[in-house]
Amino acid sequence: MSDLTALLRERGLRSTPHRRAVLYALAERPHVTANEVASAVARTASGPGAVTELSRQGLYNVLEDLRRVGLVRSIEPAGSPALFELQAGDNHHHAICRSCGAVQDVPCSIGAAPCLDAPSVGGFVPDEAEIVFWGRCAACATSL
Amino acid sequence: MSDLTALLRERGLRSTPHRRAVLYALAERPHVTANEVASAVARTASGPGAVTELSRQGLYNVLEDLRRVGLVRSIEPAGSPALFELQAGDNHHHAICRSCGAVQDVPCSIGAAPCLDAPSVGGFVPDEAEIVFWGRCAACATSL
DNA sequence: CTCATAGTTAGACCGAGTCAAGTGTGGGGG
DNA sequence: CCCCCACACTTGACTCGGTCTAACTATGAG
Incomplete structure (x- = not known):
């Protein structure tokens, strides 16, 4: 402690x-x-x-x-x-269940860091990408 | 009209x-x-x-x-x-400026649809991926 | 010891959104 | 032609999550 x-x-x-x-x-x-x-x-x-x-x-x-x-x-x-x-420093993302609201961590796995690739659009300078996956958690998906 | x-x-x-x-x-x-x-x-x-x-x-x-x-x-x-x-049906994402709050559309460009690839994690069934890029818009980035 | 500052508290306040219940209103059936 | 019912809309109270303000207390450096 x-x-x-x-x-x-x-x-x-x-x-x-x-x-x-x-x-x-x-x-x-x-x-x-x-x-x-x-x-x-x-x-x-x-x-x-x-x-x-x-x-x-x-x-x-x-x-x-x-x-x-x-x-x-x-x-x-x-x-x-x-x-x-807690900030784990691993820049993970989240999956949220539409029906029960449960939140699950999702490792930032898409390639290296999809996280900061995208918007070269119009001079925008990103410093973080936040990704939320919406859907159904295991429990809610099966109980449909 | x-x-x-x-x-x-x-x-x-x-x-x-x-x-x-x-x-x-x-x-x-x-x-x-x-x-x-x-x-x-x-x-x-x-x-x-x-x-x-x-x-x-x-x-x-x-x-x-x-x-x-x-x-x-x-x-x-x-x-x-x-x-x-308006719902454009193109599943684009957003870039939001931390200093002025401006919101910009970002075409969903990372590969095909990074959007639904990820979380095979723990039986989660995603139906949508929402991506927000945080950073500075062109104007705010240059005026730092 | 003493005083500035960090930490804490209580309570008013606010913005965004929801709930509940009532008022129009317009387009069929009798 | 009139009634009636569903749907659109209004009003006002309320909730929820969070912020602001103004005090009060505890801590620790000098």
């Missing part, structure tokens, strides 16, 4: 219980909404790592801080609140 | 002034927010095609109807309200 502390310090952030709790929560379950992070953190409140409730503002501050230093990434699929995950 | 009527009938929708006005507005300017559509429609109110103001709910109804029959497509970039465009 103290590696979380190291991680935070490394990025120039103070290591606070809330920040550690958020990182810990995201490590356990990827692709969670801000609310889910909040309740995960709240649940931590009863464990040994005891954490006081985190206010809404506090939560967003923490998430934004972590995002800014590159520890956390967020995606905002159409029709869903923002989802947060 | 009556081709809009035909278009609507073809898809099983009554041709109403509001629906025509929305289609017309989208034909003129792609990637507009619901609000922008609303004001475009309102502006039409003073022209020859006179249209009475369209309520918020009415607007969303029209947009949803058009989307359902495949005349309109919408994208919801992170941190922005939904943007609407």
